[in-house]
Amino acid sequence: MMNVCVLGIGKVGVHLINECINHPTINLVQIYNRSNKGLELYKGMLSTTQSILDLKKADLYIVALPDSVIPTLNLTKLQGLVVHTSGTVPFSDLQATNRGVLYPPQSFTKEKKISFKQIPLCLETEFKTDYSTLENFANKISNVVHQVNQQKRQKLHLAAVFANNFSNRVMGIAYDICKKNELDFKILQPLIQETFLKTQIMTPKTAQTGPAVRGDQKTIEKHIGQLKNTDLEVYKILTKSIQEKHGTEL
Amino acid sequence: MMNVCVLGIGKVGVHLINECINHPTINLVQIYNRSNKGLELYKGMLSTTQSILDLKKADLYIVALPDSVIPTLNLTKLQGLVVHTSGTVPFSDLQATNRGVLYPPQSFTKEKKISFKQIPLCLETEFKTDYSTLENFANKISNVVHQVNQQKRQKLHLAAVFANNFSNRVMGIAYDICKKNELDFKILQPLIQETFLKTQIMTPKTAQTGPAVRGDQKTIEKHIGQLKNTDLEVYKILTKSIQEKHGTEL
Numbered sequence: 271m272m273n274v275c276v277l278g279i280g281k282v283g284v285h286l287i288n289e290c291i292n293h294p295t296i297n298l299v300q301i302y303n304r305s306n307k308g309l310e311l312y313k314g315m316l317s318t319t320q321s322i323l324d325l326k327k328a329d330l331y332i333v334a335l336p337d338s339v340i341p342t343l344n345l346t347k348l349q350g351l352v353v354h355t356s357g358t359v360p361f362s363d364l365q366a367t368n369r370g371v372l373y374p375p376q377s378f379t380k381e382k383k384i385s386f387k388q389i390p391l392c393l394e395t396e397f398k399t400d401y402s403t404l405e406n407f408a409n410k411i412s413n414v415v416h417q418v419n420q421q422k423r424q425k426l427h428l429a430a431v432f433a434n435n436f437s438n439r440v441m442g443i444a445y446d447i448c449k450k451n452e453l454d455f456k457i458l459q460p461l462i463q464e465t466f467l468k469t470q471i472m473t474p475k476t477a478q479t480g481p482a483v484r485g486d487q488k489t490i491e492k493h494i495g496q497l498k499n500t501d502l503e504v505y506k507i508l509t510k511s512i513q514e515k516h517g518t519e520l
Numbered sequence: 521m522m523n524v525c526v527l528g529i530g531k532v533g534v535h536l537i538n539e540c541i542n543h544p545t546i547n548l549v550q551i552y553n554r555s556n557k558g559l560e561l562y563k564g565m566l567s568t569t570q571s572i573l574d575l576k577k578a579d580l581y582i583v584a585l586p587d588s589v590i591p592t593l594n595l596t597k598l599q600g601l602v603v604h605t606s607g608t609v610p611f612s613d614l615q616a617t618n619r620g621v622l623y624p625p626q627s628f629t630k631e632k633k634i635s636f637k638q639i640p641l642c643l644e645t646e647f648k649t650d651y652s653t654l655e656n657f658a659n660k661i662s663n664v665v666h667q668v669n670q671q672k673r674q675k676l677h678l679a680a681v682f683a684n685n686f687s688n689r690v691m692g693i694a695y696d697i698c699k700k701n702e703l704d705f706k707i708l709q710p711l712i713q714e715t716f717l718k719t720q721i722m723t724p725k726t727a728q729t730g731p732a733v734r735g736d737q738k739t740i741e742k743h744i745g746q747l748k749n750t751d752l753e754v755y756k757i758l759t760k761s762i763q764e765k766h767g768t769e770l
Contacts, residue, residue, distance in 0.1 A: 281729070337739060358739050376711050377729045381722060384714065390707045416707065425701040426708075428743050433694035433708045434715045435730030436758045437687040442724030442765060444683035451675040457640045457666060458676075458683045459720065461626050464634065465684045466716035470709060472631060474692030479531070479627045480685030489587060489608050493678050500761045507757050508686045511750045515692065 271295055272407055273328040273350075277302040277343075279309065281378035282355050283334035287312075289386050289411050296410060299328045304339070323347075330407055332372060333364065340364060351400045357427025360420045361396055370395030370404055373423055374412075375430045377438075386411040392418035392426065440508070443501055475515065482512035521545055522657055523578040523600075527552040527593075529559065531628035532605050533584035537562075539636050539661050546660060549578045554589070573597075580657055582622060583614065590614060601650045607677025610670050611646055620645030620654055623673055624662075625680045627688075636661040642668035642676065690758070693751055725765065732762035 274296055276287050283303075290298040300317040302325060303309045309318050319325065322343055333340060333354040340359055345352050345366040352366035361369045373392040378384065391408040393415060395401045401417075408415045418426065441462065448455045468477040481489040490509060497505050512518075524546055526537050533553075540548040550567040552575060553559045559568050569575065572593055583590060583604040590609055595602050595616040602616035611619045623642040628634065641658040643665060645651045651667075658665045668676065691712065698705045718727040731739040740759060747755050762768075 337736065358742055375707060377714055377718075377727075379718065379722070379727060379729065381726065382718065388710045390710060392707075414707075414710075418703075422701055422703055424742070424746070425697055426703055428746055429694040429697040429703070430708060430711055431730055431743065431755075432690045432697070434711050435728070435732060435762065436690040436754070437712075438715055438718070438724050438727055438729075439758050439762050439765070440682045440686040440690065441719055442728065443761070444679040445724050447675055447679040447682070451672055453668075453672055453676055453679070457625060457642070457664075458680060460638045460640060460664075461680055461684050462687075462716060462719055464627055465688055466712060468627075468629065468632065468688070469691055469712055472629070474688050474695050476631065477627075477629060477688055478685070478692065479629065479688075480681055482685060486587065492608055492674070493681065496674070496678055500757065500764055503757050504686070504761055505681075507750070507753050508689050511693070511754050512685065512689050514750055515689070 271297050272330065272410070273297045273299045274407065275300045275302065275325060275328045275331045275350075276334060277331060278334035279303045279312075280334060280336070281380055282374070283332075284380065285378050285384060285386070286332060286334060286355075288383075291316075293410060296407070300326045304335075329403060331366075351395070351403050353395075353404060357430065358424055361394060368395075368397065368400050370400060371420075371423065372404060372408065373418070373427070375426055377430075377434045387413050390414040390416055392416050392423055394419055394423065440504070443504065478512060478516065480512070482509040483516050483518060485513070485518045521547050522580065522660070523547050523549045524657065525550045525552065525575060525578045525581045525600075526584060527581060528584035529553045529562075530584060530586070531630055532624070533582075534630065535628050535634060535636070536582055536584060536605075538633075541566075543660060546657070550576045554585075579653060581616075601645070601653050603645075603654060607680065608674055611644060618645075618647065618650050620650060621670075621673065622654060622658065623668070623677070625676055627680075627684045637663050640664040640666055642666050642673055644669055644673065690754070693754065728762060728766065730762070732759040733766050733768060735763070735768045 290296045331352045341363040351368045353370040353372045371394040540546045581602045591613040601618045603620040603622045621644040626639045641662045
């Protein structure tokens with residue numbers, strides 16, 4: 271049985287808490303949150319605290335708090351391994367004796383449950399001797415565990431912003447165009463499904479289609495005439511990006 | 521039995537030809553292509569021609585040729601219904617007596633087979649009396665048939681560029697970042713899968729996560745420091761787009 275404390279009840283924290291509660295060989299010792307808000311939900315069911323000084327003894331403390339909060343916590347008195355879940359912050363931002371990182375490159379939404387089994391976990395510890403503790407925990411909740419150092423983790427986080435945040439945003443612009451023109455967004459679902467299926471079987475370069483890659487300036491101009499403000503800027507810069515990638519600049 | 525000619529053996533044409541060949545109640549009368557290249561593949565198996573004047577009698581002629589070629593063909597002598605497959609060109613660009621549009625908002629890649637059954641087909645004809653012919657054909661190959669006029673079809677095509685071409689491009693940037701840093705792009709597959717699944721059950725606005733939407737300026741600056749040229753411009757403009765949409769401008 272592994273004793274774990276989760277610090278933070280944001281998107282990542284809540285998903286980790288659910289995972290720990292439901293796991294047969296993880297004992298969720300305590301939940302910490304800075305404010306009482308949201309913590310009430312767990313009272314009676316689990317030990318909760320708003321004070322770092324009251325943290326109970328555990329093998330692993332998972333700090334799922336905003337990047338800016340991580341360096342502000344004095345966790346030097348804790349005897350277990352302390353890890354954060356950030357994709358960008360180095361482990362040295364943690365004020366703790368034994369420290370590391372458990373970064374899940376995934377987009378968590380409170381509205382949607384997700385199993386950790388398929389989520390890759392990127393691990394790093396300052397000391398080699400701590401790695402097995404973290405790996406032991408990670409293997410309990412996920413089938414995909416990687417050792418990833420700070421420099422690579424930062425690049426992975428950056429790539430994840432493009433793959434998730436930005437692909438979601440351009441789909442959001444598509445959604446808004448449909449809504450404004452009384453078109454059912456569902457008409458585009460098979461196209462969206464195909465887009466994502468292709469990323470699994472071919473490179474994005476091979477999968478690229480559309481007016482930009484085929485240098486169809488007439489269609490591009492028609493599109494530009496229908497857009498304004500930031501949507502127009504997005505259209506122009508992504509068209510340029512596609513054409514540079516494929517050597518089809520006009 | 522419905523008699524059909526397909527004009528063009530590009531991505532859309534080839535997929536339509538395959539669909540017609542394999543359908544029990546469609547008779548693929550002939551294939552037209554401007555050049556002999558690629559047409560040889562079908563010789564012996566199907567009637568082929570490089571001359572509009574040699575086109576055989578059919579109920580439906582599907583012009584799957586580039587937008588710029590559509591207005592150049594004199595199809596006025598054909599007695600069947602003539603439709604093109606473009607998302608942007610009006611049916612009036614066709615020089616034909618009976619004309620219309622059969623637009624599939626899908627991204628076709630020669631390397632990947634796809635079933636038309638789930639592809640929405642957006643139909644329009646100049647004359648009401650021709651609509652049933654087109655609808656009859658569309659219902660044979662797809663389960664999702666919509667009547668969509670020129671103005672709406674143009675908007676749908678524009679939305680499709682964002683939903684497919686641009687989401688594929690930002691995933692391409694993610695792919696390149698991974699490759700450059702010796703990170704396996706597969707690590708991001710569960711994230712990409714989750715991104716796509718969310719579009720089916722919630723709006724892109726609800727699904728949006730990341731530093732831009734939470735106003736995490738420190739992370740944004742870290743990312744900006746790691747990017748250059750067009751990738752940097754893409755990052756900045758999509759961050760701005762997210763922040764405008766969510767009212768989290770800094």
